[in-house]
Amino acid sequence: MTDQSTASGVTLHGIEKWFGSVAAVRSLDLEILSGELVVLLGPSGCGKTTVLRMIAGLEDPSQGDILIGDTRVNDIEPAQRDVAMVFQNYALYPHMTVQQNLGFGLKMRKVPRAELDAKVSNAAQVLELTELLARRPGQLSGGQRQRVALGRALVREPSVFLFDEPLSNLDARLRLEMRGEIAQLHRRLGTTMVYVTHDQVEAMTLGHRVAIMNEGVLQQYAPPLEVYQKPANLFVATFIGSPPINTVSGAVKSVGGRSVFEAPGLELELATPLASEPATLALRAEGLSLLENVHEVDFTADVVRLEPLGNEVLVYLDGPASESWVARVNPDHPCAVGDTIGVRLDRSRIHLFAGPNQKRIQTRLDAEDSLE
Amino acid sequence: MTVTVLGRVRAGKSLAWVLTFALAASMLVPFLWMLSTSLMDELEVFRFPPRLVPETLRWDNYAGAFTARPFGRYFLNSFVFATLIVLGQLFTAATAGYAFAKFEFKGRDKLFMLYLSTMMVPAVVVLIPRFLLIDTLGWIDTYAGLASTELVSVWGVFLMRQYFRTVPRELEDAARIDGAGPWRVFWTISLPLAKPAMATLGLFAFIDAWKNLLWPLVVTTSMSMRTVEVGIASFHGTFVFN
Numbered sequence A: 001m002t003d004q005s006t007a008s009g010v011t012l013h014g015i016e017k018w019f020g021s022v023a024a025v026r027s028l029d030l031e032i033l034s035g036e037l038v039v040l041l042g043p044s045g046c047g048k049t050t051v052l053r054m055i056a057g058l059e060d061p062s063q064g065d066i067l068i069g070d071t072r073v074n075d076i077e078p079a080q081r082d083v084a085m086v087f088q089n090y091a092l093y094p095h096m097t098v099q100q101n102l103g104f105g106l107k108m109r110k111v112p113r114a115e116l117d118a119k120v121s122n123a124a125q126v127l128e129l130t131e132l133l134a135r136r137p138g139q140l141s142g143g144q145r146q147r148v149a150l151g152r153a154l155v156r157e158p159s160v161f162l163f164d165e166p167l168s169n170l171d172a173r174l175r176l177e178m179r180g181e182i183a184q185l186h187r188r189l190g191t192t193m194v195y196v197t198h199d200q201v202e203a204m205t206l207g208h209r210v211a212i213m214n215e216g217v218l219q220q221y222a223p224p225l226e227v228y229q230k231p232a233n234l235f236v237a238t239f240i241g242s243p244p245i246n247t248v249s250g251a252v253k254s255v256g257g258r259s260v261f262e263a264p265g266l267e268l269e270l271a272t273p274l275a276s277e278p279a280t281l282a283l284r285a286e287g288l289s290l291l292e293n294v295h296e297v298d299f300t301a302d303v304v305r306l307e308p309l310g311n312e313v314l315v316y317l318d319g320p321a322s323e324s325w326v327a328r329v330n331p332d333h334p335c336a337v338g339d340t341i342g343v344r345l346d347r348s349r350i351h352l353f354a355g356p357n358q359k360r361i362q363t364r365l366d367a368e369d370s371l372e
Numbered sequence B: 001m002t003v004t005v006l007g008r009v010r011a012g013k014s015l016a017w018v019l020t021f022a023l024a025a026s027m028l029v030p031f032l033w034m035l036s037t038s039l040m041d042e043l044e045v046f047r048f049p050p051r052l053v054p055e056t057l058r059w060d061n062y063a064g065a066f067t068a069r070p071f072g073r074y075f076l077n078s079f080v081f082a083t084l085i086v087l088g089q090l091f092t093a094a095t096a097g098y099a100f101a102k103f104e105f106k107g108r109d110k111l112f113m114l115y116l117s118t119m120m121v122p123a124v125v126v127l128i129p130r131f132l133l134i135d136t137l138g139w140i141d142t143y144a145g146l147a148s149t150e151l152v153s154v155w156g157v158f159l160m161r162q163y164f165r166t167v168p169r170e171l172e173d174a175a176r177i178d179g180a181g182p183w184r185v186f187w188t189i190s191l192p193l194a195k196p197a198m199a200t201l202g203l204f205a206f207i208d209a210w211k212n213l214l215w216p217l218v219v220t221t222s223m224s225m226r227t228v229e230v231g232i233a234s235f236h237g238t239f240v241f242n
Ligand SMILES: Nc1ncnc2c1ncn2[C@@H]1O[C@H](COP(=O)(O)OP(=O)(O)O)[C@@H](O)[C@H]1O
Pocket: A019, A022, A023, A024, A042, A043, A044, A045, A046, A047, A048, A049, A050, A051
């Protein structure tokens, strides 16, 4: 494959999309840098596909501007936008051979026959499709179809690649393999890629930045680690991470001049004074320490269930404020179902969320400088 | 025990065979009878008891028919008539069906219902208006007059619309991104996928046109513009009544 495709960034500005009275996307601003791989992540129905289709030009935004490079493309036909899209169901032309599928875009662009053939056979080679060129999509396995769909986008050498859940129809092993290949492809081509998925592992492993959406609204747009460590709101905190983050509903209160977070059976002092209001505490499984020694603990809890995963064990606990705490511990940690055990919460990893949108109000409970 | 079960299965099978043969015979015998009488002379046809096989095979009956009436010309007319209709209906049904299935325009579904509702108007009702129309155009006794009012089939539009609705939207989207304009998408993606429906429609249109008696009878006046169906009917009439 010749690495001559030029990348361009994509900018979405104040994008709204309504289907009748249903809002699919609400006031979306998103800047995707040239050469960046951005993942749109969110639950099914949150508007990811709609965003991708609007970038491709298959759907007109109800409001707002779409820029590819420096050009406003709202009124430009899909064919002229220099984007290629891999569809979730692959959308291979069933009546054409693999060869014809791969070459269709070039043929439409009146690329000379010899050049077309060279590019198609090149792409086929890269994706190990050479043996299958004469077959039709109906005669291919799921993984092979996926490769053809990828190849059809590749041969075009577009300046932006759009992927709509390209791996969701593959089995787990193939998905892992293709994930690696897409990452490698991106490294080699350096083309801008917008990758839609509902799979957080794909998002975390592939994306330079992850845009998390819910019900048509962008929740957070940040590098994967930041999304994990500093979720912008409760939705992001609970959506990202496996096992799901521990949450406790309570309230920030003022007790004798000090701010505390209070929930049934749990009281934590806050380093920074905060306004009194209902709040939710969240803490990932690795933020819980299980101690034999009952001093210095925040509460005691009963071990309900163990999930040994080999390299770690998930310990499910019935404790105060929540009957479903989960802790991530070393596999050699001595605890068994039925034990009563001391739990200490890592102050530096606790998040508090409050307000109508459950925004993060404080990252850590032990430092003053973390309020953003 | 197994014997009786087997026996029953066998009995069932034999019954099925008997029925199959009976049905086949009911189709074949009249046809063979027709072939046989076509080779008899006039008296032999009406002989009682009827003969199954002609005494002498009169092959010249066929030559006689072709000289008594210009059946060659009739066949040609029927063929032109049916072919024009097949081509016309395929074209109009594919394009209109596609538009109804894939394009979004104001009042689309209402218009489609209006279209469908014309299926409820019996063909005989529009026979006179059609004739007047063709007469005004001066197309009586021409191929244009024969075929022009048959080029659109509402049923065909309906069939094609239903079929195009099953073609996934993503296929066309992919083609659009690949650089195909609307006509290209239609010709290279959607239409090839609709081949089965097109074949069905074409077949039915051809058979319908070929068997159409009333319209060609009304709209043609000269011997040389008649279709086979009209020709046979009049040929038949002549020989029964004289
Ligand atoms: N063509 C359409 N007509 C009406 N509603 C649509 C259409 N496409 C998407 N929607 C709605 O918009 C919302 C977002 O859909 P989509 O972008 O497909 O979500 P996702 O890809 O994140 O699962 C959903 O509520 C969906 O029902």
